Amino acid sequence: MSAEPPRYRRLADELAQLIHGGTLRPGDRLPSVRQTQASRGCSAATVFQAYHLLEARGLIRAAERSGYFVAPPAAPVTLPARDPQPVAVSELVFQLLGTGGHEVHAPLGSAFPSPELFPFDKLRSALAAGSRRLVPAELTQQLPGGHEGLRRQIALRYLRLGMSITPDEIVLTDGALEGLNLSLQLLTRPGDAVLIESPGFYAALQALERLGLRAVEVPTDPATGADLDAMAALIARHAPTACWLMTSFQNPLGGLMPADKKCALVELLERHAIPLIEDDVYAELQHDGPPPLPAKAYSTQGGVLHAGSFAKTLAPGWRVGWVAAGRFAPALRRAKLSQSLSGSWPAQAAIAHYLEGGDHERHLRSLRRALAAQQRALRAAVLQHFPAGTRVTQPQGGYFLWVELPAGHDSLVLHHAALKEGISLAPGPLFSAEGGFRHCLRLNSGQPWTPALAAAVERLGELIRLQAG
Amino acid sequence: MSAEPPRYRRLADELAQLIHGGTLRPGDRLPSVRQTQASRGCSAATVFQAYHLLEARGLIRAAERSGYFVAPPAAPVTLPARDPQPVAVSELVFQLLGTGGHEVHAPLGSAFPSPELFPFDKLRSALAAGSRRLVPAELTQQLPGGHEGLRRQIALRYLRLGMSITPDEIVLTDGALEGLNLSLQLLTRPGDAVLIESPGFYAALQALERLGLRAVEVPTDPATGADLDAMAALIARHAPTACWLMTSFQNPLGGLMPADKKCALVELLERHAIPLIEDDVYAELQHDGPPPLPAKAYSTQGGVLHAGSFAKTLAPGWRVGWVAAGRFAPALRRAKLSQSLSGSWPAQAAIAHYLEGGDHERHLRSLRRALAAQQRALRAAVLQHFPAGTRVTQPQGGYFLWVELPAGHDSLVLHHAALKEGISLAPGPLFSAEGGFRHCLRLNSGQPWTPALAAAVERLGELIRLQAG
Numbered sequence: 045m046s047a048e049p050p051r052y053r054r055l056a057d058e059l060a061q062l063i064h065g066g067t068l069r070p071g072d073r074l075p076s077v078r079q080t081q082a083s084r085g086c087s088a089a090t091v092f093q094a095y096h097l098l099e100a101r102g103l104i105r106a107a108e109r110s111g112y113f114v115a116p117p118a119a120p121v122t123l124p125a126r127d128p129q130p131v132a133v134s135e136l137v138f139q140l141l142g143t144g145g146h147e148v149h150a151p152l153g154s155a156f157p158s159p160e161l162f163p164f165d166k167l168r169s170a171l172a173a174g175s176r177r178l179v180p181a182e183l184t185q186q187l188p189g190g191h192e193g194l195r196r197q198i199a200l201r202y203l204r205l206g207m208s209i210t211p212d213e214i215v216l217t218d219g220a221l222e223g224l225n226l227s228l229q230l231l232t233r234p235g236d237a238v239l240i241e242s243p244g245f246y247a248a249l250q251a252l253e254r255l256g257l258r259a260v261e262v263p264t265d266p267a268t269g270a271d272l273d274a275m276a277a278l279i280a281r282h283a284p285t286a287c288w289l290m291t292s293f294q295n296p297l298g299g300l301m302p303a304d305k306k307c308a309l310v311e312l313l314e315r316h317a318i319p320l321i322e323d324d325v326y327a328e329l330q331h332d333g334p335p336p337l338p339a340k341a342y343s344t345q346g347g348v349l350h351a352g353s354f355a356k357t358l359a360p361g362w363r364v365g366w367v368a369a370g371r372f373a374p375a376l377r378r379a380k381l382s383q384s385l386s387g388s389w390p391a392q393a394a395i396a397h398y399l400e401g402g403d404h405e406r407h408l409r410s411l412r413r414a415l416a417a418q419q420r421a422l423r424a425a426v427l428q429h430f431p432a433g434t435r436v437t438q439p440q441g442g443y444f445l446w447v448e449l450p451a452g453h454d455s456l457v458l459h460h461a462a463l464k465e466g467i468s469l470a471p472g473p474l475f476s477a478e479g480g481f482r483h484c485l486r487l488n489s490g491q492p493w494t495p496a497l498a499a500a501v502e503r504l505g506e507l508i509r510l511q512a513g
Numbered sequence: 514m515s516a517e518p519p520r521y522r523r524l525a526d527e528l529a530q531l532i533h534g535g536t537l538r539p540g541d542r543l544p545s546v547r548q549t550q551a552s553r554g555c556s557a558a559t560v561f562q563a564y565h566l567l568e569a570r571g572l573i574r575a576a577e578r579s580g581y582f583v584a585p586p587a588a589p590v591t592l593p594a595r596d597p598q599p600v601a602v603s604e605l606v607f608q609l610l611g612t613g614g615h616e617v618h619a620p621l622g623s624a625f626p627s628p629e630l631f632p633f634d635k636l637r638s639a640l641a642a643g644s645r646r647l648v649p650a651e652l653t654q655q656l657p658g659g660h661e662g663l664r665r666q667i668a669l670r671y672l673r674l675g676m677s678i679t680p681d682e683i684v685l686t687d688g689a690l691e692g693l694n695l696s697l698q699l700l701t702r703p704g705d706a707v708l709i710e711s712p713g714f715y716a717a718l719q720a721l722e723r724l725g726l727r728a729v730e731v732p733t734d735p736a737t738g739a740d741l742d743a744m745a746a747l748i749a750r751h752a753p754t755a756c757w758l759m760t761s762f763q764n765p766l767g768g769l770m771p772a773d774k775k776c777a778l779v780e781l782l783e784r785h786a787i788p789l790i791e792d793d794v795y796a797e798l799q800h801d802g803p804p805p806l807p808a809k810a811y812s813t814q815g816g817v818l819h820a821g822s823f824a825k826t827l828a829p830g831w832r833v834g835w836v837a838a839g840r841f842a843p844a845l846r847r848a849k850l851s852q853s854l855s856g857s858w859p860a861q862a863a864i865a866h867y868l869e870g871g872d873h874e875r876h877l878r879s880l881r882r883a884l885a886a887q888q889r890a891l892r893a894a895v896l897q898h899f900p901a902g903t904r905v906t907q908p909q910g911g912y913f914l915w916v917e918l919p920a921g922h923d924s925l926v927l928h929h930a931a932l933k934e935g936i937s938l939a940p941g942p943l944f945s946a947e948g949g950f951r952h953c954l955r956l957n958s959g960q961p962w963t964p965a966l967a968a969a970v971e972r973l974g975e976l977i978r979l980q981a982g
Contacts, residue, residue: 138847168644171859175640218687218832222853234703234725250851256703361858363687378607382719384691388857389830390640 050273051086052093053263059094063103063114074104074112097263103480105451108433115482131253131477137246140456140474146463150491150500153459153468155295156360157443157490161414163407166398167359174393189377190216190366191392197399198352198366204334207341213373215380216387220325220353220365224288225251226379227321227349227367231286232257239278239287241270243446243475243484245295245323248288252477259477260284266437266446269294269301272308279316286319291339293326296475296486297446298439300330306339314345319372325353325365328408330441331416346371354395357408362391414492415443421493422501429505443490448483453511455485461507467500519742520555521562522732528563532572532583543573543581566732572949574920577902600722600946606715609925609943615932619960619969622928622937624764625829626912626959630883632876635867636828643862658846659685659835660861666868667821667835673803676810682842684849685856689794689822689834693757694720695848696790696818696836700755701726708747708756710739712915712944712953714764714792717757721946728946729753735906735915738763738770741777748785755788760808762795765944765955766915767908769799775808783814788841794822794834797877799910800885815840823864826877831860883961884912890962891970898974912959917952922980924954930976936969 062068075083077091084091095112098104105115141153189195195211202209217223224247232238234256240248242261252259260282262270270289278284291301291309301309313320320339327335340348349372353365364387369376380386398404423445426436433450449455455471462469470488472481491497531537544552546560553560564581567573574584610622658664664680671678686692693716701707703725709717711730721728729751731739739758747753760770760778770778782789789808796804809817818841822834833856838845849855867873892914895905902919918924924940931938939957941950960966 134847134851138850171644172641175637218691218853218857225852229723247851254698254848254851361855363853363855363857378603379723381607382603382716382723383694384687384832384853386830386832388687388832388860390859390863391857394859 050271050277052090052097053274053277055080055084055086055090055094056097059098060103063098068114070114070116072114073110074114076111099451099483105483107451131249131257131259133246133249133474133477133479134253137250137474140459140471143463143468147466148463148468149466150497151468152487152491152497152500152504153470154488154490155470157356157415157488158492159360160492161411161490162358162360163403166401166403166407167362167394170394170398170401171390174395174397175390177393177397188381189214190380190387191389191396194364194392194396194399195366197396198368201399202368205337205341207337209368213368213370215367215369215373215376216392217351217365217367217380218363218384218387219355220323220351220367221247222363222380222384223349223351223365223367223376224248224321224323226376226383227351227369227372228252228257228286228288229255230372230375230379231319231321233285236286237282237284239275239284239289239318240477241289241294242478243296243472243481245290246474248323249475249477251288258282261476261478262289264294264297265299266297267299268305269297269299270309272305272312275309276312279312279318284318286321287313288321288323289339290323290326292324292336293329293439293442293444295326295442296444296470298437298442298444300336300440301339303337306337307342310339310342310348314343314347317347320348322348322350324350325356326442327352328357329412329415329443331412331419332440333412336441340368340370343370349376357411358398358404359391359395362395363388364391364395412441415441415490418491418493419443419445419489422487422489422497425498425501426487426505429502431505431509443488445487445489447485447487449485449508451483453483453508455482457511458485458504458507461510462504465503465507467504469504519746521559521566522743522746524549524553524555524559524563525566528567529572532567537583539583539585541583542579543583545580568920568952576920600718600726600728602715602718602943602946602948603722606719606943609928609940612937613929613932616935617932617937618935619966620937621956621960621966621969621973622939623957623959624939626825626884626957627961628829629961630880630959631827631829632872635870635872635876636831636863639867639870640859640863643864643866644859646862646866657850658683659849659856660858660865663833663861663865663868664835666865667837670868671837674806674810676806678837682837682839684836684838684842684845685861686820686834686836686849687832687853687856688824689792689820689836690716691832691849691853692818692820692834692836692845693717693790693792695845695852696820696838696841697721697726697755697757698724699841699844699848700788700790702754705755706751706753708744708753708758708787709946710758710763711947712765712941712950714759715943717792718944718946720757727751730945730947733763733766734768735766736768737774738766738768739778741774741781744778745781748781748787753787755790756782757790757792758808759792759795761793761805762798762908762911762913764795764911765913765939767906767911767913769805769909770808772806775806776811779808779811779817783812783816786816789817791817791819793819794825795911796821797826798881798884798912800881800888801909802881805910809837809839812839818845826880827867827873828860828864831864832857833860833864881910884910884959887960887962888912888914888958891956891958891966894967894970895956895974898971900974900978912957914956914958916954916956918954918977920952922952922977924951926980927954927973927976930979931973934972934976936973938973 241264340350350368435448437446470486472484710733809819819837904917906915939955941953
């Protein structure tokens with residue numbers, strides 16, 4: 045493991061400094077890849093990676109066939125590109141998640157799949173059945189950790205994957221989100237550095253901001269997840285105290301870290317005694333099969349806190365999630381007790397009852413089929429209606445597409461224009477503390493495909509072309 | 514308002530320094546009240562107040578008819594008596610709240626009233642009815658703030674008290690506890706000083722500890738709540754950034770701050786722009802009538818965050834609470850979104866449905882009657898079986914009794930001895946960051962009065978007498 049960041053990163057940082065210092069100014073052309081390759085004595089791949097990183101940060105733009113140019117300053121959301129840096133994105137996130145009073149008919153910016161995909165009738169009867177079994181005394185006696193029957197059902201689901209997790213290791217939380225937040229708070233002190241993905245889930249950025257932590261952004265590949273060489277270098281440089289990642293069907297990219305890479309990730313982190321908060325709420329939504337093994341499966345030292353949820357697969361709004369917290373389980377159980385005592389009993393009891401019923405696998409199969417079909421339809425429409433040069437991911441699970449528009453487009457401007465027409469989207473800068481990804485956006489393929497949605501995608505394409513004009 | 518703390522406090526601090534510095538040693542006799550009165554030129558009342566404060570801190574003990582002596586060091590839980598001080602009680606709280614593997618048949622240390630007091634049949638049908646009205650799309654659209662119908666019902670309950678609170682000002686949280694924690698986090702930065710009661714609710718101490726805040730403990734009268742003169746002096750000295758109090762049926766003392774004092778409290782805090790986090794979860798449990806007005810009713814600047822809950826009055830374990838957050842409502846709504854998105858929909862919908870049904874007042878009347886009768890029975894048993902010199906509060910609401918044992922008794926030792934016999938209690942040191950109140954304990958009168966409970970109180974009395982021997 046090198047104490048230095050990888051070469052492309054150093055090259056990118058050097059060029060970024062020239063841009064921030066004003067040596068390179070908006071509109072200036074960067075040296076060509078071949079020139080830089082020669083002058084630096086490095087490979088073309090290194091130069092391309094560096095330029096791609098700068099592009100991702102919104103600092104430079106590729107102009108087709110004519111090279112790379114320094115981008116104009118990113119007006120409404122200039123965030124300083126320090127590294128690691130205190131996080132200040134909450135305000136932006138809340139602004140962009142709001143609808144500004146517009147009625148949204150095409151929720152392509154939503155973080156949720158359509159509620160129509162869930163078995164509400166079965167949930168209703170589970171609620172009635174679960175409530176009949178409510179024993180008043182249980183309510184206050186079984187508090188630590190949450191509903192025992194549900195923790196057992198979750199442990200059984202781990203067992204199907206070949207993982208031995210006891211109900212005692214599981215702490216039920218109000219959705220995975222509370223579990224992730226409590227885990228992060230447990231593991232850090234204000235001012236600490238924390239490894240996160242770039243682009244990554246905005247709620248992680250908000251959590252870092254609220255706790256006064258510094259974000260160490262790890263470059264993340266759209267297909268295979270966080271770059272482990274970069275991570276090793278960042279560990280050596282910044283001594284982070286925790287790492288928060290999504291290893292399967294990452295939000296927003298949709299990438300699935302291959303099994304051997306998950307294993308290497310855990311090995312790297314455990315070697316440095318850095319706990320991993322593994323946000324794994326999309327794992328059950330692998331389109332063509334059962335969930336991939338999480339990184340936690342490769343942990344030997346109990347250092348992985350694995351967070352899951354029923355919010356994306358079964359019962360959105362019920363706020364039933366969990367953390368299998370490894371050696372941190374006793375501390376996390378206490379953190380949960382102090383923060384909000386326990387999860388809500390009726391929802392926990394109902395989901396336990398539903399899982400005991402054995403219908404969940406059938407529901408998951410039909411949900412996965414629906415999500416796969418919807419993704420194909422949305423992806424095809426984007427490729428048809430968006431300008432040439434647009435790149436779209438093709439995740440094997442979950443319900444997000446990550447769209448990179450050709451240089452010169454601005455997803456923040458697009459967001460505001462689209463919202464006026466009732467179309468939402470999630471602009472790229474939501475997903476980074478450094479404010480990059482201006483030419484990127486996340487689209488939600490969790491909505492049933494309808495002519496109205498098709499028309500909305502076509503209209504988005506028109507709005508993007510208007511931008512270029 | 515004086516910049517100095519009150520005279521008795523200065524005298525107590527001075528004597529405490531002599532004790533901590535070793536000038537006064539365990540067993541040493543303190544100057545008599547008359548001597549001190551003469552040497553300091555102050556009133557006997559001032560000396561008594563100072564000695565009482567030192568006794569409450571566990572530093573001195575009164576020996577009947579022979580004066581005050583320096584107490585032996587408080588072995589297992591010596592916490593330094595700095596002022597204000599970082600908080601480190603969580604470990605103690607969790608130890609003492611646990612049952613150490615013993616089966617508890619007399620839960621006199623519990624924080625909850627007996628679940629048997631709640632209308633579970635009605636709650637079950639409300640759950641079924643509420644779930645039938647679940648509209649899938651609502652689950653993700655009405656998120657900010659929580660279930661709209663429930664917020665309206667809560668606003669209507671404020672209106673009965675003559676308070677105009679809009680549903681928009683209300684943020685639903687997972688019990689009051691999450692709301693209190695999120696409020697505190699919103700209003701403070703690590704290292705800030707926060708005013709709390711002494712003795713006070715241990716969850717507040719835990720929250721301060723988790724957030725790295727310093728506790729400024731305000732002496733609190735068992736009958737009328739926090740001492741406002743002391744508070745004014747502490748504000749001048751420590752510039753606290755928030756205040757967290759229970760103004761009605763305070764935990765653990767049971768005191769009810771009179772209306773004019775609540776008014777003066779708000780005036781004092783708003784004059785210094787210090788937000789008040791008003792934990793008011795027992796207000797509905799006034800034994801002989803409707804809830805007293807909260808301090809928030811006297812606020813003119815929106816600086817009071819008023820937290821309530823259905824956990825103590827209707828549905829323990831369902832985790833449905835709220836904060837009417839005044840001018841902090843938008844910020845708190847965002848904090849809740851970032852921390853755990855929303856409360857659990859089924860519980861919120863069911864309680865909204867139940868409240869619309871109009872049976873709640875009748876249930877509350879019968880609950881209040883039961884709590885009043887149970888308190889009378891428990892109080893009489895304590896006075897009968899505990900040693901002479903025992904003092905017991907007589908709260909007008911809630912379900913806690915605060916018991917002061919005669920000098921020489923130790924509630925921590927008693928706690929461990931009683932737990933072995935299946936009797937729990939809440940020892941005094943749970944309720945202070947300074948580790949005082951060793952001779953005090955909190956008993957729960959929320960349990961139906963039974964011969965078994967009566968026998969448990971009698972046995973507690975025996976254990977106390979054994980201690981003295």
